[in-house]
Amino acid sequence: MIQLINIAQIGVGYWGPNILRNLISNDDCTVKTVVELSAERQEFVTSLYPTVDVTDDVESVFKDSQIDAVVIATPVATHFDLTTRALESGKHVFVEKPMAKTPEEVEEIGILAKKNNLVAMVGHTFLYNAAVRYLKKLIDSGELGEIRYIYSQRLNLGRIRPDVDALWNFAPHDVSIIQYLLGDPTPLSTKKQGMDYVQKGIDDVVFLNIIYPNKVMAHIHVSWLDPHKVRKITVVGSKKMVIYDDIADNKIAIYDKGIDRMAILGENMDFDSSSIVQFNHRSGDVHLPKVQFEEPLKIEMEHFIDCILTGNECLTGAEHAHKVVTILAKEL
Structure with missing residues (x-):
């Protein structure tokens, strides 16, 4: 026992x-x-x-x-x-x-x-959220290709706090999710910009930009002065793109979209000549997988x-x- x-x-x-x-x-x-x-x-x-x-x-x-x-x-x-x-x-x-x-x-x-x-x-x-874990599996499986950038929005009108700003109130969620999705890497650089409108010295809105190795960028927007309640993360890969919307009924939407470089025959029988470049704009199906929710x-x-x-x-x-x-x- x-x-x-x-x-x-x-x-x-x-x-x-x-x-x-x-x-x-x-x-x-x-x-x-x-x-x-x-x-x-x-x-x-x-x-x-x-x-x-x-x-x-x-x-x-x-x-x-x-x-x-x-x-x-x-x-x-x-x-x-x-x-x-x-x-x-x-x-x-x-x-x-x-x-x-x-x-x-x-x-x-x-x-x-x-x-x-x-x-x-x-x-x-959120690292124990079934939709976030589903997204993690998609990334790790390579289905999205190389991850290019991630951006998140965590917005609402209130609840305003007097002890911490919007960054420390909301962004721990998004930072922890992005770190989890990418395998907990160490960023190369971070830069944040915020503004205090309601309470002096307490930022109500903050934009946080993170640069990771392998040319991966992340952008986090948090605010408690926004007209809409938004809880959304977009992941853009070289093969596919995903939107995780925590408020939507279908929390994961996988987009078979992207821009592919096409191999072009050059004058000297070489392919992908730097002077001869064409691109294919790919727009396929949108897949809404069923994710079993548990608190x-x-x-x-x-x-x-x-x-x-x-x-x-x-x-x-x-x-x-x-x-x-x-x-x-x-x-x-």
């Missing part, structure tokens, strides 16, 4: 209830304690899950030897402190995105987790528990988180 993992969750705010629901329904763990400062949120948890201990004392979690793992769903500014304290107290950690505010902090978390033989995982939920957060929580139980490498561990935060934090 597999021993149940005892978990404490810190924070039950905007996204926290969804995490808690999936932990409660997981047969391999039990939620022992929830830490929440808000009396209203405490009552919310107690009303739904009366068997869970609810407290506002975060220290009790770190001191409780029966707790094996801690899930952190608190404001970004608290992530590093709470994560390191949990690791220092011998507990595995799942922390909502981003793992921390700087690459140096994420690196320290990774070192501490490795030293204590513990799991440190970040909540990059990504459920898969993510199952992966966290599995990594604790089996010691398997975490898909969204500190190494992956470090590259994502580095891209967000620095211009290379």
Whole structure:
């Protein structure tokens, strides 16, 4: 019989209830304690899950030897402190995105987790999305050909946050997806441009450009001041192109489109002469594959528990988180 993992969750705010629901329904763990400062949120948890201990004392979690793992769903500014304290107290950690505010902090978390033989995982939920994984298989199979560029749009009218800007609120999703699709490479350069319209010093709209090896470009547009809700990533390959639309009913659309260079017979019986170039504009079928959906957060929580139980490498561990935060934090 597999021993149940005892978990404490810190924070039950905007996204926290969804995490808690999936932990409660997981047969391999039990939620022992929830830490929440808000009396209203405490009552919310107690009303739904009366068997869970609810407290506002975060220290009790770190001191409780029966707790094996801690899930952190608190404001970004608290992530590093709470994560390191949990690791220092011998507990595995799942922390909502981003793992921390700087690459140096994420690196320290990774070192501490490795030293204590513990799991440190970040909540990059879209890497557990069936459509994103389908797109990853398409790329890895070579069906799209050589990847040329990727661009993403994550736009909405609100929800405006006072603690982080639109880049740190939205772009961890897109950066983590692009890194995952491309095999987690190290960018050659990054450049971002944003503007604060509503709150001084907090950018409401940001454009982030990334250059990868092999002439691969990525462009990320995030905004909470847009008239449309958009959650879309376009991947352009030399053979085919794909649109992943998280809002659409058909989340993956594969376009058999492209521009092919045609072999032309030259004067000296040579082909592809630089002075004689013609191109074929190819426009074939659009394929809408059926992708079986399962809640990504459920898969993510199952992966966290599995990594604790089996010691398997975490898909969204500190190494992956470090590259994502580095891209967000620095211009290379």
